[in-house]
Amino acid sequence: MRQEAALPRVTGIAVWLVHRKGWTRLANSSGEMGDQSDAMKNRKSNLQAVEPDSDRSEPQNSMAKRPHKEIRLGREAQHRIGELLRGMYNTYINEGVPEHFKDLVRRIGEESEEA
Amino acid sequence: MKLDPAIRDQVLATVPSLRAFAISLCGNIDRADDLVQETLLRALSHIDSFQPGTNMPAWLFTILRNLFRSEYRKRRREVEDADGRYAETLKSHPEQTGRVEFEEFRAALAKLPSDQREALILVGASGFSYDDAAAICGCAVGTIKSRVNRARTRLADLLAIDSVDDFGPDRATRAVLGGRG
Structure with missing residues (x-):
């Protein structure tokens, strides 16, 4: 028993x-x-x-077979976002260089020459 | 070390895009200017570590990005523009995009995680290659591609962009037409 x-x-x-x-x-x-x-x-x-077993050799085209986790936007949507992004960025670029930055760089350049 | 005038001119030439990058990251002009100033001081005091002939903008962007990550990121919530008056502080008004679109886009961009935002700005606006952006952010090229893709997807979601027809004047036109088509 x-x-x-x-x-x-x-x-x-x-x-x-x-x-x-x-x-x-x-x-x-x-x-x-x-x-x-x-x-x-x-x-x-x-x-x-x-x-997945790391020792197992993967076929060369395994990347193609692997399901893509990330969603890809259509070209038109990507283009639109790019336009908006560059539009915003160019607005900032158009602000130019404030004078105090020019003065700062100039002053540092002069100080380096004196030293 | 004596500052080479050619290098000084390169630095100055990079300031507008450096500042645009800083404003995009901070969302606040005053803070962005502090960040740019600190970047310039640090860069020029370590100018001997810059190798002439290499990518000056990438070098400066790296310094600025690291400064932002180490100091300014902590204060991210303070710089939110709750009143939406941000555009009024700009000397130049939005040109290519309308004022409303500009504000909507800026607000949506601010909602992105900072790593996605910086990747998108570097590649999509500043004109850096994926390789350069990866070097600036200190990560793999694949990581940058993934961040850019996720940033675009998130922005499309926030701005309700499914296609070009779903955003901007065409949407208004459709509303006027009363749902035709």
Whole structure:
């Protein structure tokens, strides 16, 4: 009776070890894991989706296949935003250079010549 | 170190765009002028670290950007123009865009995260390449591209720009036409 009661616990530890060590072949071939083994396999596949295996070599065109997360604006909208941005910026540019900046640069230039 | 007149002229020639960049970042002319002045003082006192023949505007923009990040960013909330009187403080009035558009755009730009705002201004207005902008901001080129794209998308969202037809005079024209088309 004691041995039978301890069996699920031992099996659970074995499953954990198999998963931990990555012995997937052993787990698949043992045939004794039942539903727990399937659950662990599913868990592994879910993890792979979130955490891609860095050792696995990716195909060269993987960038093209990877879904693009960022939304791209249409050309017209980009053009319009560019117009507004440059319009605002040019307004600032048209402010020119305040005299005190010219004086500042000139003064520093003169001081450097004296020194 | 003696200041080479050619370098001095380069510095002076960069001031208008440097100031425009500062105003775009700060949203306040007085504070922008303080920032530009501090940038010039720092640049000219370390002019020996500038290598002649390299990109002077990029060097000055980097100094200004770093100063802004270290000091002025803390006071970002203070510079918000709640009254919308900002344009009145400008000597030159908005030309290419109307006054309302100018204010709407400026307000929308101010809502962007500062990293997206600076990336968009550097690439979209100041004329820097993605490479130069990445060097100025101290990040990867891909990061700058991503920030610019996100900034544009956010601005389009804030200004309700789906296409050219959805913004500006055409919108008003459609309203006058009473929804025709």
